[in-house]
Amino acid sequence: METQQAGRATIVVLTHNRRMQVLGTLDCLCRLPGKWPIVVVDNGSTDGTARAIASRFPSVMLIRAKRNMGAAARNFGVAYAQTPYVAFCDDDTQWEPGALERAITLLDNSPSVAVVSACVQVGATRRPDPTCLSMAQSPLAREQLPGPQLLGFMAGACVMRTSxxxxxxxxWPPFFIGGEEALMALDLVERGWRIVYADDVITRHFPSLSRDTRLRERLLIRNAIWVAWMRRPFRAAWHETNVQWRAARDRGIAWPTMVQMVLGLPRALRYRKVVSPAVESMRALLDITAGSPGTPVSQNPDRRTA
Structure with missing residues (x-):
């Protein structure tokens, strides 16, 4: 059974300049029961990451991006997947034994579900990720789904239908990092797909200390505004802009954040396609319970997707 399941999902790992961490992650993934296809996308690393992976894990498919593409580099990994499902993993996350099998079974039994967002346990103490605790209490209707319904997911800790x-x-490449889940989630649900949280699909997260948290905060705010103007009605988009502006001001990053947002807004507006009233009502419900269960994980600056 394990071998059969392993042939039905490809693990796509994204890494950038974290040679030791990604080697540890791959060591754990290669020890999972069954032989899971693994694709690593090296996001333009300059620390010898690609060479180390090729030397130590010759059975792993390695894709070398010429530059850091951010979260969109996952698109390269999926392009090489020959399986119906893709399990995403960052260089600081590791799937637990049995997690992928459970996700595949859930997807097999629930044809309307496109994404299973995993339960993330942080560090050696296995502290539950606060976002997961929130997702488990999502206010969105269950609709006879196999888990709490979401309008977001963790890009580096989910299993998705390749189709x-x-x-x-x-x-969408212009996001770079932060917010990419929000746009994809809206587009998936708009097309009739569903996203669920599964607390028995577990991945471990060992956060790196080498993070530019300030940069990530700016990108999260910028991208949240872009997503709002790409998919939400005018009033909701304007409200989101005001909310994010205040967040940037309170963090002391308003000027650089808003300059970046305004410069990229015309390009975002070229892709504007407002979601249906049904999907907007889901998003509005989450706005009412702000910072709420079921909201896109990209709103949490502690999460890294590239």
Whole structure:
């Protein structure tokens, strides 16, 4: 059974300049029961990451991006997947034994579900990720789904239908990092797909200390505004802009954040396609319970997707 399941999902790992961490992650993934196809996308690393992976894990498919593409580099990995499902993993996350099998079974039994967002346990103490605790209490209707319904997911800790990924066109490159899940989630649900949280699909997260948290905060705010103007009605988009502006001001990053947002807004507006009233009502419900269960994980600056 394990071998059969392993042939039905490809693990796509994204890494950038974290040679030791990604080697540890791959060591754990290669020890999972069954032989899971693994594709690593090296996001333009300059620390010898690609050479180390090729030397130590010759059975792993390695894709070398010429530059850091951010979250959209996952698109390269999915392009090489020959399986109906894709399990995403960052260089600091590791799937637990049995997690992928459970996700595949859930997807097999629930044809309307496109994404299973995993339960993330942080560090050696296995502390539950706060976002997962929130997702478990999502206010969105269950609709006889196999888990709490979401309007977001963790890009580096989820299992997705490959066909659904292609249906929405993958991740939008201009985001770089932060917010890419929000746009994809809206587009998936708009097309009738569902996203669920599964607390028995577990991945471990060992956060790196080498993070530019300030940069990530700016990108999260910028991208949240872009997503709002790409998919939400005018009033909701304007409200989101005001909310994010205040967040940037309170963090002391308003000027650089808003300059970046305004410069990229015309390009975002070229892709504007407002979601249906049904999907907007789901998003509005989450706005009412702000910072709420079921909201896109990209709103949490502690999460890294590239």
């Amino acid at each position: 659904a990924f292609y249906e929405v066109g993958g991740y």
